[in-house]
Amino acid sequence: xxxxxxxxxxxxxxxxxxxxxxxxxxxHGDLLEVSMGPQHPSTHGVFRMxxxxxxxxxxxxxxxxxxxxxxxxxxxxNTTYLGSMPYTDRLDYLCSMSTNWAYALAVERLAGxxxxxxxxxxxxxxxxxxxxVNHSCLVGFLFNDLGTSFTPLLYAFREREKIIDLFESLSGxxxxxxxxxxxxxxxxxxxxxxxxxQQLVDNFPxxxxxxxxxxxxxxxxxARTQGVGRLDATHAINAGITGPxxxxxxxxxxxxxxxxxxxxxxxxxxxxxxxxxDTYDRYMxxxxxxxxxxxxxQQAFKRLPAGPIMDPKAKLRGFRPKAGEAYGxxxxxxxxxxxxxxxxGSPNPYRYRVRPPSLINLTLLEEMCLGHTIADAVxxxxxxxxxxxxxxx
Amino acid sequence: xxxxxxxxxxxxRAPLALRDWVVNFLPAPLQWLGHHLITIIAxxxxxxxxxxxxxxxxxxxLARLQNRLGPNRSGLPWIKGLTLFGLSQPxxxxxxxxxxxxxxxxxxxKCLHFLxxxxxxxxxxxxxxxxxxxxxxxxxxxxxxxxxxxxAGAATELAIFMAGWSSRNKYSLLAAxxxxxxxxxxxxxxxxxxxxxxxxxxxxxxQNIVLAQGGWTFGFLPHWFVFTPWGFPAFIIFLVAALxxxxxxxxxxxxxxxxxxxGHLTEYSxxxxxxxxxxxxxxxxxxxxxxxxxxxxxxxxxxxxLQFIPSYAWFMLKLIGMLVFFIWIRxxxxxxxxxQLTRLAxxxxxxxxxxxxxxxxxxxLTASWSGPLQLIRWAISLAIIVxxxxxxxxxxxxxxxxxxxxxxx
Numbered sequence: 174x175x176x177x178x179x180x181x182x183x184x185x186x187x188x189x190x191x192x193x194x195x196x197x198x199x200x201h202g203d204l205l206e207v208s209m210g211p212q213h214p215s216t217h218g219v220f221r222m223x224x225x226x227x228x229x230x231x232x233x234x235x236x237x238x239x240x241x242x243x244x245x246x247x248x249x250x251n252t253t254y255l256g257s258m259p260y261t262d263r264l265d266y267l268c269s270m271s272t273n274w275a276y277a278l279a280v281e282r283l284a285g286x287x288x289x290x291x292x293x294x295x296x297x298x299x300x301x302x303x304x305x306v307n308h309s310c311l312v313g314f315l316f317n318d319l320g321t322s323f324t325p326l327l328y329a330f331r332e333r334e335k336i337i338d339l340f341e342s343l344s345g346x347x348x349x350x351x352x353x354x355x356x357x358x359x360x361x362x363x364x365x366x367x368x369x370x371q372q373l374v375d376n377f378p379x380x381x382x383x384x385x386x387x388x389x390x391x392x393x394x395x396a397r398t399q400g401v402g403r404l405d406a407t408h409a410i411n412a413g414i415t416g417p418x419x420x421x422x423x424x425x426x427x428x429x430x431x432x433x434x435x436x437x438x439x440x441x442x443x444x445x446x447x448x449x450x451d452t453y454d455r456y457m458x459x460x461x462x463x464x465x466x467x468x469x470x471q472q473a474f475k476r477l478p479a480g481p482i483m484d485p486k487a488k489l490r491g492f493r494p495k496a497g498e499a500y501g502x503x504x505x506x507x508x509x510x511x512x513x514x515x516x517x518g519s520p521n522p523y524r525y526r527v528r529p530p531s532l533i534n535l536t537l538l539e540e541m542c543l544g545h546t547i548a549d550a551v552x553x554x555x556x557x558x559x560x561x562x563x564x565x566x
Numbered sequence: 567x568x569x570x571x572x573x574x575x576x577x578x579r580a581p582l583a584l585r586d587w588v589v590n591f592l593p594a595p596l597q598w599l600g601h602h603l604i605t606i607i608a609x610x611x612x613x614x615x616x617x618x619x620x621x622x623x624x625x626x627x628l629a630r631l632q633n634r635l636g637p638n639r640s641g642l643p644w645i646k647g648l649t650l651f652g653l654s655q656p657x658x659x660x661x662x663x664x665x666x667x668x669x670x671x672x673x674x675x676k677c678l679h680f681l682x683x684x685x686x687x688x689x690x691x692x693x694x695x696x697x698x699x700x701x702x703x704x705x706x707x708x709x710x711x712x713x714x715x716x717x718a719g720a721a722t723e724l725a726i727f728m729a730g731w732s733s734r735n736k737y738s739l740l741a742a743x744x745x746x747x748x749x750x751x752x753x754x755x756x757x758x759x760x761x762x763x764x765x766x767x768x769x770x771x772x773q774n775i776v777l778a779q780g781g782w783t784f785g786f787l788p789h790w791f792v793f794t795p796w797g798f799p800a801f802i803i804f805l806v807a808a809l810x811x812x813x814x815x816x817x818x819x820x821x822x823x824x825x826x827x828x829g830h831l832t833e834y835s836x837x838x839x840x841x842x843x844x845x846x847x848x849x850x851x852x853x854x855x856x857x858x859x860x861x862x863x864x865x866x867x868x869x870x871x872l873q874f875i876p877s878y879a880w881f882m883l884k885l886i887g888m889l890v891f892f893i894w895i896r897x898x899x900x901x902x903x904x905x906q907l908t909r910l911a912x913x914x915x916x917x918x919x920x921x922x923x924x925x926x927x928x929x930x931l932t933a934s935w936s937g938p939l940q941l942i943r944w945a946i947s948l949a950i951i952v953x954x955x956x957x958x959x960x961x962x963x964x965x966x967x968x969x970x971x972x973x974x975x
């Protein structure tokens with residue numbers, strides 16, 4: 174007898190059209206349709222869920238997005254390659270460093286541009302710091318969705334603030350870093366910056382320990398997240414879900430291992446895998462990945478070579494890659510972040526396409542939520558980790 | 567100084583003396599009216615101010631728990647540079663909320679929408695009538711004080727339902743349903759947790775319950791009910807149920823911010839919102855006051871030697887302690903889901919509270935045991951409550967445990 178188990182198993186089928194219920198008598202009254210969002214405290218931006226409720230239970234959930242559509246791809250097709258770099262900051266505004274890198278990776282592949290060794294290391298440092306920012310924020314927001322009065326979130330923000338200060342002192346901007354360039358990076362960090370970053374990374378596990386001691390074993394937390402929002406591996410693979418959400422379902426797919434882009438092949442780190450695919454697994458994936466990121470960062474600081482940060486042959490002004498196409502992808506904090514470019518030899522890309530992990534991970538929201546209560550839907554949405562700038566573009 | 571002189575010192579009698587002095591200016595036929603009016607005004611003034619400072623204390627304490635500073639800027643108007651640690655913040659908040667536009671949704675039931683905040687404040691204030699704030703300070707000496715308190719306290723939840731229903735807003739409606747489910751689930755453990763005290767003291771009068779907790783062993787071990795094997799579990803059950811009754815974290819489901827925006831408060835603004843806010847704190851203060859009265863010795867001093875401090879000061883100190891505890895809980899815990907909330911009440915708190923009533927009965931039956939038998943009495947009494955607590959707790963968290971994870975090969 175387990176009093177906390179949800180009363181109904183999650184059905185993995187949502188028929189299109191009006192939802193039909195088995196029971197409809199005077200005791201089971203009408204269904205209630207609630208439009209959650211676009212203005213709602215926990216839709217993480219301007220996302221909207223049209224939820225049909227039977228009491229508190231969800232019988233149908235329709236995600237509606239596009240409220241933040243900014244014509245990102247069309248703008249990029251009308252701008253030079255370099256001109257789009259600051260726009261990519263605005264895709265996933267929590268992780269601009271890795272979004273920059275994904276775009277740079279695609280352009281470098283298109284133009285056959287080499288990247289010097291020091292720049293590769295700097296990129297890995299920035300990407301892993303970004304992962305720490307993203308995951309610590311996500312975990313904080315997840316607890317907010319679970320109903321804490323901001324306490325875990327503000328502890329996460331304390332750590333995020335330190336990393337963002339580093340980004341600011343390096344790139345001049347806290348969130349919109351615009352740091353990567355085709356063939357290298359924009360600014361070389363000073364030894365003082367590197368020492369400060371090293372110190373931050375050394376202290377980060379203490380924050381994780383504190384966080385886990387406070388929250389991971391909490392009974393309410395366990396009861397609210399374990400068994401909630403299950404996603405099985407088959408569904409996840411078929412829907413193209415990537416990143417921690419996919420790995421929580423037990424699928425071993427991490428582009429840092431699969432593609433070994435950049436210098437990731439030289440680093441020693443592990444990929445944590447979940448077994449149940451529920452909200453708790455998705456939460457733990459983030460915590461464990463942060464611990465692995467700390468390991469990567471420490472290796473990177475140890476081995477960071479001297480040298481140029483830009484390839485001398487790299488051309489930024491008047492950059493015209495040969496006609497052709499290229500797809501550059503990397504393991505962003507939210508999943509596989511890819512840029513597909515077609516060049517016709519002009520200064521602008523002929524076609525510019527983003528593969529946003531947030532949007533694709535969101536597609537199975539209804540399957541994860543059905544049968545659970547409205548309170549769980551909010552938590553499941555929080556555990557998927559979306560940023561509306563990337564979903565709507 | 568003799569004990570009688572200690573307990574009836576000038577300070578102890580000062581509030582009463584002041585009231586009698588004022589009342590004596592009135593003509594004799596109106597003196598009863600003045601007597602009651604002054605009591606009402608005093609309760610309103612003291613707890614109105616107390617409410618104002620509870621809000622700032624909550625904001626500051628929560629901020630400290632969350633690695634922030636909290637409000638620290640508001641000072642006095644026209645004096646630059648004077649910040650008073652932000653202590654004038656509640657007055658600024660009051661002016662702000664009172665001058666805000668009052669918006670009533672077009673589809674709302676205007677009458678109920680207006681009545682709900684009035685009723686919620688009225689009933690939460692009514693509960694103060696039976697709390698003994700000091701040796702001589704109790705607004706109304708009722709024989710059935712406890713029954714009265716719970717009746718008035720439960721009525722506030724009905725006002726929350728009114729608010730949710732009349733707003734004609736889906737979030738408010740969901741909040742109203744949750745509020746009712748919570749009311750039905752948690753009234754029971756709340757009242758059952760108090761039954762042992764009624765059994766032992768054989769009175770429903772709050773003042774007599776406090777008097778029953780007087781006295782000290784060796785002058786420093788107070789005879790408060792919380793220090794008995796049946797009183798401590800009752801106190802814990804009371805605390806949990808009080809948290810749920812006053813809709814505070816982790817039971818703040820009716821106004822679950824991350825799910826229902828502001829729950830039953832979604833369609834309220836300005837003055838009416840402030841009234842709800844006020845009622846919530848009044849309810850919390852009243853329940854804390856009841857907890858202090860029933861379990862923590864009310865206005866009794868913790869040590870015999872500290873009796874020279876007036877009794878109402880002790881009551882206030884204990885009340886503040888309880889409120890700080892509630893604020894701490896709010897800054898720490900996360901929210902339960904509605905099914906978990908009701909299961910916790912029906913499958914855990916109610917059986918435990920019922921067992922605890924039996925426990926108190928055992929305690930009364932064995933009142934004559936002394937010497938080594940006293941130890942056996944304690945052991946049996948503890949066993950009655952601790953073993954079911956562990957067993958029930960296991961079933962409640964069965965299947966939930968932190969997991970270990972594998973890594974990709």
